[in-house]
Amino acid sequence: MSSQPVQGLPLLPGSSFRDPTKTAFHRSQTLGYKNGFAFKRLPTVGIGGNRLYVNQLSQAELDELSNKRPTLTYGQPKQAPPADFIPAHVAFDKKVLKFDGYFQEDVPISTEEHFRIRQVGIYYYLEDDSMSVMEPIVENSGIPQGKLIKRQRLPKNDRGDHYHWKDLNRGINVTIYGKTFRIVDCDAFTEVLRFYAMWDDTENMFGENRHFIIHYYLADDTVEVREVHERNDGRDPFPVLIRRQHLPKKMVEKKGTFPTCVLEISDQEVLEWFTAKDFAVGQSTTLLGRSFFIYDCDEFTRQFYRDKFGITHFQPVDVRKPPPEEIxxxxxxxxxxxxxxxxxxxxxxxxxxxxRKNVIKMLENDHKVLRYAVMMESPNPEDSKRRFVLSYWLATDMISIYEPPVRNSGIIGGKYLGKTRVPKPGSSTDDPVYYQPADFTVGSMVEVFGHRFIIVDVDLYVLNYMESNLESFPAAVVQSMRDHFAPHQAAREAVQRLASSETNTQELDALAEQMQEHMRRHNYLPDSNMQAAFLQQDKDGSGLLNKEEFFALCDRFKVPVDDPLFQKLISLCFHGENQLRYPIFLRAFQC
Structure with a gap:
């Protein structure tokens, strides 16, 4: 018999009859699987397998009605239909929350250890609210590791509730099948809003600008503030300024007797708590009495506010201090x-x-000196007759001036100017310009600390140095030196011919080198006209001069004949009692 009531009769005892042959009274399933995914379906039969006589639409008809916008002739348009339904297994496909934790395992059979700490990873699958617990495999650990709890919905209590993602958080204990796991961390995906903020405390004494990171956890609407430490900032390494907690935004009016220092704030004392809508880039937020200016956020936070609140303006604010004004x-x-x-x-x-000194230059130009014969430009006739030797030291770019002593002149000779760098006229102490070898030519004037000197002659070594370093001198300076030594070239060649006819002994060559070193040490610069004057005095070109003519020329060119080395050289030049071979004497003056 059918268990359905007789048509037209009320559902009263005696008007319905039970089918004694029916044994299945279960509810039909509304959950099915297709291609490995669970999906819901509408029931077609009721309890016991009886067909449902209802006017039920198919799934295709329901989809068509939900996406169809009605067309109205009159009246206001109705609200748009809701968005397409997306099942959870599609919306949260392959989205997993990962938590790091550990559990303590007792070791009763060991005398060396009483317990072990084993690290695990707890995975929460959003598509079906299932969980699994995995232990990283450590090679040669001697402990069975890997999958500790396979993927399934885990019971939360004896009432049949299951764990939800809202029940998982950092710093809590989770008991699964009698084993307690301590959650210590989570991955970046386990939904956290991250804001970059700055606390400006410069108004107070010893205050400064400090940077912080504000974490807002979407799982339980808690807030955490962490300080950004820099190297050598002088602060203790405690990164958490405000631990993770619910932060009150508006509180009720406190009574004077409320012991806020010992009691925690509850919902009765708070009118409004901080939520995600209270944080925005470019605005200040007061957290527990401190004002934090939010100047930026991460990309996940930007995307969350676009999808949740429709906010698209996330222009970061530059809070870097402007560089101090250069003084x-x-x-x-x-x-x-x-x-x-x-x-x-x-x-x-x-x-x-x-x-700092140019050591390479000092080593390359050690003992290299350019010498010039100068005369003082002065309205005093006595000073205009004085002759000086200006030496330029290539190693240090310094100048020294020496005045050779002249007997019975009334002027004490010797060092006139010690080694120093001489600035050129017109240069300032802010940007000094010093004399260089290219500034010295025959006839040019050198101003040395208010005193003027005119170059009247140069050493032959100056021309040789210019010839070997043409890139360091202007062409006009080199040519002027060549023109200066051109008239004396014939005289030098004639003296060399006369000297070559004489007997060259080893003693004479050694003495000539010693004489040249002696003259450089005593700043004696021979006149370049000396050789021409001796040749002009030798009328017959014999290379001999009498004693009176020879010593008259020596006195004319300020040759220190009283010096022992000069006397030794003159003794080698005697040819008889009254004549001297002057070419031998002039060999000591050839550089």
């Missing part, structure tokens, strides 16, 4: 003491350091 260092005027470079070092540091 130009004012160098005091040069006081005239010491070298300019040495005095300048006193303005750069408390303990002055010696100026």
């Amino acid at each position: 130009k260092q004012i160098i005091p005027p040069y006081n005239g003491y010491g070298f300019l470079d040495d005095s300048l070092q006193n303005c750069f540091s408390l303990i002055p350091q010696a100026p």
